[in-house]
Amino acid sequence: MDLEKKLEILADSAKYDASCASSGSDRGGAGGTGAAHLSGVCHSWTADGRCISLLKILMTNECVYDCAYCVNRRTNDTPKAILTPDEIAGLTFEFYKRNYIEGLFLSSGITVSPDRTMELMLEAVRKLRQVFRFNGYVHMKVIPGADQALIDQAGLWADRVSVNIELPTDKSLRLLAPGKTKETVLGPMSRLAQKISASKDERRSIKSSPAFAPAGQSTQLIIGATPETDREIIKLSEALYGKMCLKRVYYSAFVPVTKDSRLPALLSPPLLREHRLYQADWLLRFYGFKADELLDEKHPTLDLSFDPKTVWALNNLHLFPLEVNKASYEEILRAPGIGVTSAKRILRARRTAPLSLDDLKKLGVVMKRAVYFVTAGGKYGGLKKETGEAIKIKLLEHKNPNGQLDLFGEKELVKEGLAGTVTGQL
């Protein structure tokens, strides 16, 4: 099989992994080729609008497991290929020096055994680092079930490491991934978490000690293949960010790639739901929200019509409107239409002079949403009687300014959701 065919097969099977980040590491130095960029660099965007920053490939798509959702399952009758460590290192280097990519994302199906698979992957990355003296970004998948010593090596060669949870509960794992359990996934993840935090502590006192996965670890959850609620998912993410110190949780709308009676028959991947989950995830990480504030047992599902911050604000109207000239940063962040950047700008700009509603617009606040939730110098630009329902109708009119308000507004909403899909960048 020629290299082009192999690349096609192994890129095709790797593309369902949503992680694309090349951020969080500032590797580099004298001699050798390449460096990592702390904020990451996107190099291109494919026809689905997702960014390419790494050469994302599997080492092999052979697999001893038979996970129902996975394109590489043992019983799936697709052509199989394997790249040698030399081919992986060589291809990465050729692409890198042309500035096609920031580095390598190496994952794999499980060939022979988890240990053997991990050894081959490590050999590829070792070659890249030692023979090619490559200082660019490397993201390595850790193979569940591999020996601890091999997992530890991955952290020494790679910038970022990850183990995919894929299915949010043990029950779903048992149903769709008979070879895996919660323990086989969470075991290596917590091992990595320990090593990462230990290396961070050590490097604080001894700068020259080796970095262990300096860009941290991430994971992925498949959305819509199993019946978990948004609340279960977001609670899980919150725990992963807290207990496992994860850098990122990626959400991947389920694309039915294999036929299996245990899987739902979806007409299209639940992209809008995926988008709302990313928004909720952002609220956890950058906006100081707790999962319980966004969803509770009575309301376990994210609203598809409104972003989760707007829903929260409408349920907490007693806290609004906020006076932007007085409110704290944390409070301002909670107003719909104001993001991290515009909240910081508000704080900076109000130091020299009090702000008016017009000023807010100039600072980049999305006034069509924020107008119902803020005052500036006592002035309020929203409705006279701001009930939640009235604001909802106004907000929906903005989404549907020309036509009549169709009650579900689905077409418009889907469009909005897709145009803004946060595919996992940053």
Added chain:
Amino acid sequence: MKTFLYDGCFEGFLTALSLALDSGDACAISKENAEEAGLFSEFINAGTDQQRAATARDLIERRGSAESWQHIRFAFLSEVPGAETAIFEYVKLLLEKGPAADNMLADDRVKKVHGLSAKVGGEAHRFKGFVRFKELADKTLYSKIEPDHNILALLVPHFRARLGTFNWVIHDARRNNAALYFNGKLVYAPLAAALILEDAKEAEVRKLWKHFFKTAAIAERVNPKLQRQNVPLKYRKNLTEFDK
């Protein structure tokens, strides 16, 4: 109204800026031969005075901050018509208010210059990803770019850090200017057209990359609008993967 004309280089602009500040009147600053130079203006050739330029920089950094200086440098590189006069208005505000001027984000003078600076910084970051090298027969890496703003000098340190062991050329074909990096030394030189002799392996690697690019898209998620937002059409002609 007086319009101070400069030759297009940054020191020339700073000279004009300094003269405009000294004149105390309502002034404009414009590149020689620029279309926006008004008809009813009194034109004064500023020339380039290194001493004046250095004094102007010193004044900005003293009254403003390192941040103000960076905004001015970046806004100048935008090459957007009117940028020079916008910088002049901003500097007058800096002299009046000091470093606090940079907090006045809702003030149109500040917003204008900060906005231009953000545009330039944004495009420079984008091009850290969008530069595409070809390997030539003599193993030099060659890249042609046509950015909206004059970002070449902002890209160079980035590529120097990662491709320091190679020889390379980044050619801004829109401004006929190139950064040439050979044996660890960097020079800028005017370059109109480059004669390219590709390495024998080049076409093969390019094919692999284009193949990878096509394969990496998920058919069920195709979204050309989102793709256009991220890779505007104007940038695609120099991106290998969008070659027909």
